[in-house]
Amino acid sequence: MEQLGEAGPGRGSEAQQPPGGPFFTRGEVAKRNSCKEAWLVIRERVYDVTRFVEEHPGGEEVLLEQAGADATESFEDVGHSTDAQEMLKQYFIGEVHPVRLGGREQSEHSQGGSSSFWTTWLIPLFGALVIGLMYRCYMMDGKSS
Numbered sequence: 001m002e003q004l005g006e007a008g009p010g011r012g013s014e015a016q017q018p019p020g021g022p023f024f025t026r027g028e029v030a031k032r033n034s035c036k037e038a039w040l041v042i043r044e045r046v047y048d049v050t051r052f053v054e055e056h057p058g059g060e061e062v063l064l065e066q067a068g069a070d071a072t073e074s075f076e077d078v079g080h081s082t083d084a085q086e087m088l089k090q091y092f093i094g095e096v097h098p099v100r101l102g103g104r105e106q107s108e109h110s111q112g113g114s115s116s117f118w119t120t121w122l123i124p125l126f127g128a129l130v131i132g133l134m135y136r137c138y139m140m141d142g143k144s145s
């Protein structure tokens with residue numbers, strides 16, 4: 001709910017052409033999937049419809065079914081009126097941020113890359129050191145006898 005406060009000033013006229021944030025991941029939206037908190041994604045924008053669920057002319061069930069998910073298709077399939085499109089603004093809280101998602105995926109990849117670097121180089125290096133030491137001991141043994 002803390003994001004609601006943050007998003008407050010962004011409502012109204014700014015919601016039509018949001019300036020940028022706040023941004024939410026689809027994972028964050030997916031957690032808001034109950035009647036206590038119901039968020040929807042419509043055209044890459046995030047809407048908090050918690051207080052609208054009971055007022056929805058199409059019934060609360062359809063909204064709760066879509067809560068936490070991307071409702072773009074269902075919203076458009078119904079052929080909502082321009083009034084309904086206008087109403088969206090009231091519930092706008094932010095946008096889905098694909099860059100942030102991409103960034104996280106990338107960093108996971110690079111982390112995986114660095115761990116494979118260690119397994120690729122450190123283990124063989126350690127093995128070579130042990131073999132070298134064993135060879136040296138073997139040679140010294142040969143010399144002493």
Ligand code: HEM
Nearest residue numbers: 047049057058062066071074075078080081083084087088
């Ligand atoms: C914040 C999102 C939504 C808003 C503001 C909204 C608003 C409205 C409004 C104002 C109506 C009255 C008819 C009209 O003016 O078009 C309506 C009807 C309806 N809505 Fe929504 N709606 C939303 C999301 C959804 C979603 C996600 C679904 C789909 C599952 C849905 C399904 C329906 C249905 C089935 C009707 C009844 C249509 C009819 O009686 O012909 N709505 N909605």
